Amino acid sequence: MSSTFASKPPEEIAPGVNWIGAFDPDLRTFDLILKTANGTTYNAYAIQGAEGVAIIDTVKEAFAEQFFARLEAVTTYDAITAVVLNHLELDHAGALPELMRRAPQAHIYVSQRGLKLLQATLKDELANYHYTLTDDGDTLDLGGRTVKFVLTPYLHWPETKCSFLVEDRILFSCDVFGAHFCDERLYNDLVGDFRFSFEYYFKHIMRPFKKWVLQAMDKIEPLAPLMIAPSHGPILRERPMDYVKSYRTLSGSHLPNELSAREKSLLIFYMSAYGATADMARSVYEGASSIEGVRVSLYDLQGGEVEPFVDLIEGADGMIFGSPTINGDAVKPIWDLLASLVAIDTRGKIGAAFGSFGWSGEAVPMIEDRLRGLKMRVPEKGKRIKFHPTEQELDDCRQYGQAIAELLAGKARPKVIDFAEL
Numbered sequence: 001m002s003s004t005f006a007s008k009p010p011e012e013i014a015p016g017v018n019w020i021g022a023f024d025p026d027l028r029t030f031d032l033i034l035k036t037a038n039g040t041t042y043n044a045y046a047i048q049g050a051e052g053v054a055i056i057d058t059v060k061e062a063f064a065e066q067f068f069a070r071l072e073a074v075t076t077y078d079a080i081t082a083v084v085l086n087h088l089e090l091d092h093a094g095a096l097p098e099l100m101r102r103a104p105q106a107h108i109y110v111s112q113r114g115l116k117l118l119q120a121t122l123k124d125e126l127a128n129y130h131y132t133l134t135d136d137g138d139t140l141d142l143g144g145r146t147v148k149f150v151l152t153p154y155l156h157w158p159e160t161k162c163s164f165l166v167e168d169r170i171l172f173s174c175d176v177f178g179a180h181f182c183d184e185r186l187y188n189d190l191v192g193d194f195r196f197s198f199e200y201y202f203k204h205i206m207r208p209f210k211k212w213v214l215q216a217m218d219k220i221e222p223l224a225p226l227m228i229a230p231s232h233g234p235i236l237r238e239r240p241m242d243y244v245k246s247y248r249t250l251s252g253s254h255l256p257n258e259l260s261a262r263e264k265s266l267l268i269f270y271m272s273a274y275g276a277t278a279d280m281a282r283s284v285y286e287g288a289s290s291i292e293g294v295r296v297s298l299y300d301l302q303g304g305e306v307e308p309f310v311d312l313i314e315g316a317d318g319m320i321f322g323s324p325t326i327n328g329d330a331v332k333p334i335w336d337l338l339a340s341l342v343a344i345d346t347r348g349k350i351g352a353a354f355g356s357f358g359w360s361g362e363a364v365p366m367i368e369d370r371l372r373g374l375k376m377r378v379p380e381k382g383k384r385i386k387f388h389p390t391e392q393e394l395d396d397c398r399q400y401g402q403a404i405a406e407l408l409a410g411k412a413r414p415k416v417i418d419f420a421e422l
């Protein structure tokens, strides 16, 4: 690591409030899934009050040395009265066990849902310390300075919270408004252009929890923070509310909505080597299209990348996936698409699967398992057909498509349609 990063002193971001975090400029992959072109920071803070010092979060264990050096430059371990844990992920809580060994008198403040994770982090050592389980709106008095806790579940884990320094209106937002971007100039008005990193972070960390993001923004907006101090990337002191607005915008749909308010969207994706699954797909599509109030779209995944479909799926109400069984499995583009759905909230959407097979037919039940794993509803048993479908079997596929679409539309009876017209 470049020595200028390691030797940078703590930064006083407001009177008596210091950044005591760590730089990790060489990181290129975070949590196995996120790419970062110029590293990240683990931001931790120390707040000096008349009656004690609060430490807000720690850093990844491998960077503890930087953290402790900066901490020691602004306070002593004896002076620490509170350790506020906004999030128990190891990039923030990695140095916690050592911090508590050095400051055992400090009182830990953690959300109720964080307790199990705190136990898992400190193990038997937790018995040596005092802790308080904090609820939404609870406060910590540091003597003339008040830290108010704001629960922000799922941003990023169920236990996550933010902490608001009331008098200075600084929001210590942990992962919320974070970005993997390492720049020792620290503030958003001084660092390089980090807009891409900010959006990328949202898309990979916050996007599956858009509903929770909007609820969190409802709590954060009235606080009108003058500064947002997240746990990764730049400290947002210039136009902090723009970033709050940005989270609202990113939590909406990027696509114009062509559907009327009462219309449901059903997407059918398939692949086919010899045309059997393609024939099934066409019939499922015909059947589903016969139900009023459901807009059905059919996509052959041989046509290209799966990435663009993730946005469509996010806005859809139901998805049907068709794959032949090849070597005891569904085909890779189907898995690629199903794997990319971790980035969005699929809970409660309707899912279904179909496909042609020769002798063992694993693809359909494997897809169904994955859909259930994504917390989707799989109300109809998947449709499997040996080799090319007969006319009767194609009719079964139409009825299968109808049944799924009826469920989406909340209807009991299909309208009569002439398939020859389609």
Ligand SMILES: Cc1cc2nc3c(=O)[nH]c(=O)nc-3n(C[C@H](O)[C@H](O)[C@H](O)COP(=O)(O)O)c2cc1C
Pocket (backbone or CB within 6 Å): 271, 272, 273, 274, 275, 276, 277, 278, 323, 324, 325, 326, 327, 328, 329, 356, 357, 358, 359, 360, 361, 362, 386, 387, 388
């Ligand atoms: C390379 C290859 C591997 C296959 N492996 C399986 C298999 O493991 N289990 C099975 O039930 N069918 C297997 N099949 C048979 C196909 O699932 C069957 O031919 C199916 O009708 C193909 O559907 P499609 O026309 O939509 O591609 C395999 C076919 C091929 C070409």
